[in-house]
Amino acid sequence: MGRILRFLQKTPRTVLTSAAILIAVIVLVDWRNPVNAYFGFLYVFPMLLVGTILSWWQLSLIAVFCTILSEIFDPFPFVPATAVPQDILLFIALAGMGLFSRESAVNRRLEVENRRKVEKEAAARREAEEQLEFLIQTSPVAILVMSAGGEILIANSAAGHLFRVGGGELVGRNISRYIAALGRVPSVEQTSHTFRTEMQGRGTRENGDTFPVNVFFSTYETALGPRLAALVVDASEDLRDRAEYGLEQLMAGSRILVGAVSHEVRNVCSAIAVIYENLARSGDFGRNQDFEALGSLVEALKQIASLELRKSTTGSEAKVLDLSEILDEARIVLEPYCAESDIEVTWDIPGSLPSVWADRHGLLNVLLNLAKNSRRALEGAHLKRIDLSVTAEHRIASIRFCDTGPGLSSVENLFEPLQKGADATGLGLFLSRAFMRSFGGDLRYDAGAPGCCFVIELAIAGNEEE
Amino acid sequence: MQRIRLLLVDDHPLFREGLSRLLASEPDFDMVAQCGTATEGLQMLGRFDVDVVLLDFDLGVEHGNQFISSARQSGYAGKIFMVTAGMNATQSSIALKLGASGIILKTSSPGTLAKAIRLVAHGEIWIDQKVIQQMADRALQGGEHVLPSTLTEREDQVLHGVFEGLTNKEIGTKIGISEDSVKTTLRYLFRKTGAQTRSQLVRIALEGSFHTNKGG
Numbered sequence: 001m002g003r004i005l006r007f008l009q010k011t012p013r014t015v016l017t018s019a020a021i022l023i024a025v026i027v028l029v030d031w032r033n034p035v036n037a038y039f040g041f042l043y044v045f046p047m048l049l050v051g052t053i054l055s056w057w058q059l060s061l062i063a064v065f066c067t068i069l070s071e072i073f074d075p076f077p078f079v080p081a082t083a084v085p086q087d088i089l090l091f092i093a094l095a096g097m098g099l100f101s102r103e104s105a106v107n108r109r110l111e112v113e114n115r116r117k118v119e120k121e122a123a124a125r126r127e128a129e130e131q132l133e134f135l136i137q138t139s140p141v142a143i144l145v146m147s148a149g150g151e152i153l154i155a156n157s158a159a160g161h162l163f164r165v166g167g168g169e170l171v172g173r174n175i176s177r178y179i180a181a182l183g184r185v186p187s188v189e190q191t192s193h194t195f196r197t198e199m200q201g202r203g204t205r206e207n208g209d210t211f212p213v214n215v216f217f218s219t220y221e222t223a224l225g226p227r228l229a230a231l232v233v234d235a236s237e238d239l240r241d242r243a244e245y246g247l248e249q250l251m252a253g254s255r256i257l258v259g260a261v262s263h264e265v266r267n268v269c270s271a272i273a274v275i276y277e278n279l280a281r282s283g284d285f286g287r288n289q290d291f292e293a294l295g296s297l298v299e300a301l302k303q304i305a306s307l308e309l310r311k312s313t314t315g316s317e318a319k320v321l322d323l324s325e326i327l328d329e330a331r332i333v334l335e336p337y338c339a340e341s342d343i344e345v346t347w348d349i350p351g352s353l354p355s356v357w358a359d360r361h362g363l364l365n366v367l368l369n370l371a372k373n374s375r376r377a378l379e380g381a382h383l384k385r386i387d388l389s390v391t392a393e394h395r396i397a398s399i400r401f402c403d404t405g406p407g408l409s410s411v412e413n414l415f416e417p418l419q420k421g422a423d424a425t426g427l428g429l430f431l432s433r434a435f436m437r438s439f440g441g442d443l444r445y446d447a448g449a450p451g452c453c454f455v456i457e458l459a460i461a462g463n464e465e466e
Numbered sequence: 467m468q469r470i471r472l473l474l475v476d477d478h479p480l481f482r483e484g485l486s487r488l489l490a491s492e493p494d495f496d497m498v499a500q501c502g503t504a505t506e507g508l509q510m511l512g513r514f515d516v517d518v519v520l521l522d523f524d525l526g527v528e529h530g531n532q533f534i535s536s537a538r539q540s541g542y543a544g545k546i547f548m549v550t551a552g553m554n555a556t557q558s559s560i561a562l563k564l565g566a567s568g569i570i571l572k573t574s575s576p577g578t579l580a581k582a583i584r585l586v587a588h589g590e591i592w593i594d595q596k597v598i599q600q601m602a603d604r605a606l607q608g609g610e611h612v613l614p615s616t617l618t619e620r621e622d623q624v625l626h627g628v629f630e631g632l633t634n635k636e637i638g639t640k641i642g643i644s645e646d647s648v649k650t651t652l653r654y655l656f657r658k659t660g661a662q663t664r665s666q667l668v669r670i671a672l673e674g675s676f677h678t679n680k681g682g
Contacts, residue, residue: 140631158631237633238663244653245662259552263524266551267478270572274484277576281491302573306596319657360662411527440556445527459556 012053019046030073040070051101059098067091142232148187164206187226260434265305318357318439320461348389356458362435377405402453474500475507476522504533523550534564555604568592
């Protein structure tokens with residue numbers, strides 16, 4: 001039956017033709033039949049056929065048509081008293097069979113369609129599950145799924161590697177043994193809050209070694225109960241890298257600070273030494289022992305302040321860096337910082353910028369220091385804006401940092417340390433310039449521009465041979 | 467005896483005054499003027515005949531190299547002698563390239579300073595030993611930077627270990643070197659790239675910043 005229905009669904013024209021032929025045969029049998037018998041019931045078969053493809057009103061018309069044919073070609077004379085009820089009954093029977101056939105066909109079609117849909121969905125689900133399984137198993141990040149009680153239900157190979165547990169042995173164990181903090185996360189049954197967050201914690205390997213971890217986790221509900229899914233990353237290497245980098249930065253910053261202060265001390269010592277020499281040449285102090293001691297003290301201080309000169313570098317180590325990348329990072333740092341004070345920041349940066357000699361950390365510090373100064377200067381300003389623009393020419397990349405503040409009343413001692421009247425520590429510009437110079441760049445004030453405008457200069461990489 | 471005409475440009479008043487008096491006491495020096503800014507210095511050059519400009523590097527908001535450029539552009543053909551409390555190697559190189567005749571540290575003795583000024587005035591070059599050392603060191607460091615995008619075989623191996631998510635110890639075991647050597651190599655990779663963490667290093671490597679020696 002199913003096969004027939006599938007065939008009929010595909011070829012409605014064939015169905016109609018078959019029904020027409022069947023009706024013609026019945027008519028012929030009814031007409032030429034020598035036996036005085038009633039064959040009207042045979043119209044049930046063409047009705048069953050057309051019921052698979054026609055609508056209810058089309059079926060009604062065909063039932064009427066078949067009833068009329070039956071009445072015309074049956075061997076009995078037309079007697080209204082008996083023929084009319086008989087025809088009505090025949091019509092009802094034919095229409096009923098047609099509608100029954102139609103309903104069966106529709107249901108069958110729906111069933112087939114549903115089965116196809118379910119099969120398609122099952123295939124898609126199988127494919128997705130395979131991909132997900134592949135993704136989980138090949139992930140460099142440890143992936144774990146736990147039950148409400150903390151029992152590990154799924155663990156990929158990276159998780160086994162992370163906790164130093166052999167293949168598949170993690171499943172069934174409790175997560176508290178490996179990451180205690182995860183074992184304390186309440187399930188969705190225990191709290192109305194769901195978690196979708198990250199935390200830094202401490203992990204424990206199978207052999208008892210502990211290590212820092214970054215955990216990204218979420219809680220959710222499934223038909224089988226509450227679940228906790230977690231991605232776990234070993235942060236040991238990054239922690240070490242960051243600590244070492246931090247130390248390097250601290251040392252570099254300290255060298256720059258010491259270098260800058262030593263520079264100032266050398267200036268003063270040199271002035272004292274020159275004045276001392278003048279006094280010595282005047283002969284007024286003769287063999288005065290205090291005067292000679294003063295000379296020795298100045299000389300000793302000069303030696304101390306010159307220690308830093310013996311080092312080949314005075315601070316940061318310049319690297320070839322992508323200027324666009326540094327400016328992207330600066331944008332991430334500066335824009336939210338300025339937005340807190342309703343300061344608009346505009347960026348005029350060419351699409352293509354060269355690589356420069358710089359120290360990433362140092363340069364970002366300088367930009368942040370300039371932004372801090374501008375934020376103070378713009379506190380009472382009507383128009384609060386910082387304009388950053390970049391140009392690259394003559395082997396120098398210049399970052400202009402201008403604000404719409406009132407500008408500076410005096411720039412004479414701008415880059416000197418601990419100035420009187422400085423709003424903050426009085427070291428910002430002094431150190432910023434020292435930072436810039438430590439990697440071959442410079443920081444200067446552009447007196448000609450409106451507001452307050454500084455220019456950061458960086459040597460473009462790739463021109464060393466020139 | 468022809469006297470050497472000097473112009474002193476230094477933003478430190480005490481040093482400037484003291485050095486002026488000191489040099490003025492020398493029989494063959496003529497201190498024609500002294501000032502504290504590059505702008506004033508350029509004006510003095512237009513007003514006086516100067517044989518040697520004694521120039522500090524730090525001049526408040528300006529620096530000595532700007533003065534040298536401007537002075538040369540304005541046609542000054544005399545000597546410019548940097549008298550500084552300290553300049554880094556890059557600044558020294560630029561100053562010499564722009565036309566400075568020498569660099570001496572302010573911490574030098576007055577006798578050495580006077581001797582150096584005389585030599586410079588007669589066409590010699592005087593560069594303080596510490597400055598030469600700095601420039602030599604910088605040149606060596608610069609040599610390491612010439613090919614920042616080329617990886618050695620070991621750096622390549624370590625980088626691939628990072629790609630595979632291995633720890634330093636695991637990388638060391640895999641390629642047969644100590645954990646410390648792995649850390650040193652990684653530090654060097656960080657320095658080459660400006661990366662601060664492994665994840666940054668991976669990104670920079672994937673962006674094609676490196677060319678490995680074995681095409682890996």
